[in-house]
Amino acid sequence: MEVVVSDDPMIDAELLRDGLGPDATVTVAETSSEDAAREAAADAEALVADVSTPVTADVLEACPNLRIVARAGVGIDTIDVGAAAERGVVVTNVPEYCTEEVATHTVALLLASLRSLGRYDRDVKAGGWDWRAGREIHRLSGLTLGFVSYGPIARRVREQVEGFGVESVAYDPYVDAEEMADDGVESVDFEELLDRTELLSVNAPLTEETREMVDAAAFERLADHAVVVNTGRGGVVDEAALADALEAGEVAAAGLDVFAEEPPEDSPLFDRDDAILTPHAAWYSEEARADLHETVATNVRAALAGETPPDRIDPDLDWV
Known part of the structure; x- marks a missing residue:
């Protein structure tokens, strides 16, 4: 052998x-x-x-x-x-x-991005002490969490955020709407997902169908206060378009554990204090x-x- x-x-x-x-x-x-x-x-x-x-x-x-x-x-x-x-x-x-681990990491990135923990951390370490360094932060309860793909990891994320008072919707053409409804998740098409979502969790595998499906047009449809997290595959999110959307204020913050190129080189996200980046470690x-x-x-x-x-x-x- x-x-x-x-x-x-x-x-x-x-x-x-x-x-x-x-x-x-x-x-x-x-x-x-x-x-x-x-x-x-x-x-x-x-x-x-x-x-x-x-x-x-x-x-x-x-x-x-x-x-x-x-x-x-x-x-x-x-x-x-x-x-x-x-x-x-x-x-x-x-x-x-690593279903449990990736789900936990996803929730951690969602919460850290929503609460501007990266900005606060850098500000305090630089000698600052200003709550305004994290503006604008919105209350978690009442927000809509949207899943791109609703597989085992997304299901576990939904379980972990139960009690936070968020509404859950998902786009996944391969999962029956009734099955989602049993979990308290509404099945929607991709355009409606983008229109309604304020916390976007990308959990999709990389296929020809999903490559860069979360692109500039998608970021334009999201709410300006939306948080985008990717723990699926890097190629599903157009990272250059994400950096542009953050710069333009089309989305508020992002958390990425996966990248189109790993390790990424000279990413436009490196210098952004509204992007939290981890080294494909969600599995660990x-x-x-x-x-x-x-x-x-x-x-x-x-x-x-x-x-x-x-x-x-x-x-x-x-x-x-």
Whole structure:
């Protein structure tokens, strides 16, 4: 069992070895470019990929022994799922290991952005002591929270904000309106979501359908006091348009944990005190990290034993 593991620090090779068993040979390698991934996985049966591992058609063609690409995380936008299917390579992810953590991080960004905690923190550390540094802040109760995608993380966010007195609406054409209604969430189309939302939580995966769907036109429709938070995928939000909208006062604040390019370089959001940025860390807790390794190992063992892994990605879905 030849397994190549990305050298991303969130992946612990020893934990994977323990989960895979004594028959596994685990090699840690740098995989952040196509050339590096091709070289690292040339003889591998399994590739454990991090968020920056580009598993393209060319990479897959250069790895004839590969039987599974096991994404050590949720998002699979760096993996050519269709090309993998054509070569008989199974793709898996770990869909639920950090639902609690990402939901909590989403709520934290929403509240921190709404309450201008970043501005206050910088002002006090610079010697200031002025409540007006955070203006304008609006009361949380009575605001409308809108979800772009209503999957497990959005559902958990809604549960966590229950009691705050917010109204919840969601845009997700793949979730039945009655199912949302059972959670106390109103199903709306995308335009109505933007017109009504004051706290926007972007939880969508990156697909051709969702790429930069939250763009300049979307920010123009949002209320001027709206807060925008993205813990889904960076490419769903047009970051340059977001910076422009913040500058123009079309939205009030933003909190981002994910970016179109990671790590981002020279982002127009870096110098803004109305944007709180975190390093794709919403997934993290020690408990989530342990669950991640256990699930990756389970998926790899199943695939290499000729079984269908529990978390196999359906190649017929509209993945990037």
